[in-house]
Amino acid sequence: MSTISTSAVLHRSLKCEFPRITGGEGNYVILEDGRRILDASGGAAVACIGHGNTRVHDAILTQLKQISYCSTIFYTTEVCERLCQELVDSTNGVMKRAYIVNSGSEAMEAAMKLARQYYLEKVPAEPSRMRFISREHSYHGITLGSLSMGGHVTRRAKFEPMLLECVSRVSRCFPFRDKPAHESDSDYVARLADELDKEFLRVGPETVCAFVAEPIVGAALGCVPFVDGYLTAMKAVCEKHGALFILDEVMCGMGRSGTYHAWQQDDNAAPDIQTLGKCLGGGYQPIAGVLASKRVIEAFENGTGSFIHGHTYQGHPVTCAAALEVQKIIREENLVQNVARMGELLSTKLKALLGNHPHVGNIRGKGLFWGIEFVKDKTTNEPFQSSMGVAFGIAELGLTKPYCIAVYPSSGTADGINGDHVIVSPPYNISPAGVETIATTLQKLVTEYFATRD
Numbered sequence: 001m002s003t004i005s006t007s008a009v010l011h012r013s014l015k016c017e018f019p020r021i022t023g024g025e026g027n028y029v030i031l032e033d034g035r036r037i038l039d040a041s042g043g044a045a046v047a048c049i050g051h052g053n054t055r056v057h058d059a060i061l062t063q064l065k066q067i068s069y070c071s072t073i074f075y076t077t078e079v080c081e082r083l084c085q086e087l088v089d090s091t092n093g094v095m096k097r098a099y100i101v102n103s104g105s106e107a108m109e110a111a112m113k114l115a116r117q118y119y120l121e122k123v124p125a126e127p128s129r130m131r132f133i134s135r136e137h138s139y140h141g142i143t144l145g146s147l148s149m150g151g152h153v154t155r156r157a158k159f160e161p162m163l164l165e166c167v168s169r170v171s172r173c174f175p176f177r178d179k180p181a182h183e184s185d186s187d188y189v190a191r192l193a194d195e196l197d198k199e200f201l202r203v204g205p206e207t208v209c210a211f212v213a214e215p216i217v218g219a220a221l222g223c224v225p226f227v228d229g230y231l232t233a234m235k236a237v238c239e240k241h242g243a244l245f246i247l248d249e250v251m252c253g254m255g256r257s258g259t260y261h262a263w264q265q266d267d268n269a270a271p272d273i274q275t276l277g278k279c280l281g282g283g284y285q286p287i288a289g290v291l292a293s294k295r296v297i298e299a300f301e302n303g304t305g306s307f308i309h310g311h312t313y314q315g316h317p318v319t320c321a322a323a324l325e326v327q328k329i330i331r332e333e334n335l336v337q338n339v340a341r342m343g344e345l346l347s348t349k350l351k352a353l354l355g356n357h358p359h360v361g362n363i364r365g366k367g368l369f370w371g372i373e374f375v376k377d378k379t380t381n382e383p384f385q386s387s388m389g390v391a392f393g394i395a396e397l398g399l400t401k402p403y404c405i406a407v408y409p410s411s412g413t414a415d416g417i418n419g420d421h422v423i424v425s426p427p428y429n430i431s432p433a434g435v436e437t438i439a440t441t442l443q444k445l446v447t448e449y450f451a452t453r454d
């Protein structure tokens, strides 16, 4: 991976050559040289029903032949309507309408504007509300608005001067690094809720549209789930100050956590607005979405009735057809239940095979969404220096070994803050044998990586 690429692609790095993929089958991707890679992460937790599903291929082709594109300025399509209904149903009717876009970043941008416009539509209007409170070390997307919302230090660094000033941040919910052993989970949650309350008071509650959080932090921290009661407590603070509660489930939503939505695992934590992404279309088409609750929708219905936002390709019929078929497969094959069952097995196996490794500091997750955090010193949990590139090193080694495994690396956002982690997020239809293979292969990889470095 060291020669300079001569291709025309402006790839993630112009200083290395990337293996070229030529195919995919179930839980494997196939490279040009014939190697089969065990896809333990589905890219960035995307390929939730694996690769090469012919039902989805057929649905895409059928839709493409019917109508390849239509503008949502003038028209609607049955396939988009069906998909939105499927999404509303997955919340048991808690959310009222869905808005379909093409990426998680676009979904976050739309969520921000929906929240702002909500305060202009409701009666009485509250035009002073234009701020957001999010969390340190969160990730909400890469466009300027969504990047402004997130607290991903390295992804923000070069663009800081261009980012929005209407966002402030409170602490993350990350017991492994931030909760002292003597503090109970409920005291920790109360401390974080108190911090949010104080932040509302500091910026002026009447200026805040919403608090925004990922229930399970993905890219920035390597799969850190909320502590029980946390989402409910943070929502209560929002309600106290009349603000909306927005959850970003782009990475952890649509079944990945073992329930359709991660918030369904915390009592009374239903959001006012929610974003979705990766496991909506399972990678078969670029698609993401925003769900809005009754409170938000009624303000629009009783107000102007018009959300001032839109993209050329929103609600694209072919992407909707792909996502609708993926969601039907998940529902018909009871795959969310399989995620919960296989997730428990994955947790047990990862902890048994990797938990005692001298450089594995923490294994955490929910459903089929797990993070393994590597530390320099297991007694102090001191992270490696980010310049060592441990997480990316492990992921790259995995692609070169004869047993070939792909995991998603996420590395420290700044020295001494977050450390290195890899994410394991296999497809929802994985079998117990598949879980076993992933855990044992990963153990081999981690052992080999550190054996050559210690």
Ligand code: PLP
Binding pocket: 044, 102, 103, 104, 105, 106, 108, 139, 140, 141, 142, 214, 218, 219, 248, 249, 250, 251, 252, 277, 288
């Ligand atoms: N929100 C979360 C929680 C994410 O994990 C991501 C992407 O990883 C995004 C938003 C942005 O999604 P996209 O990369 O599709 O723009």
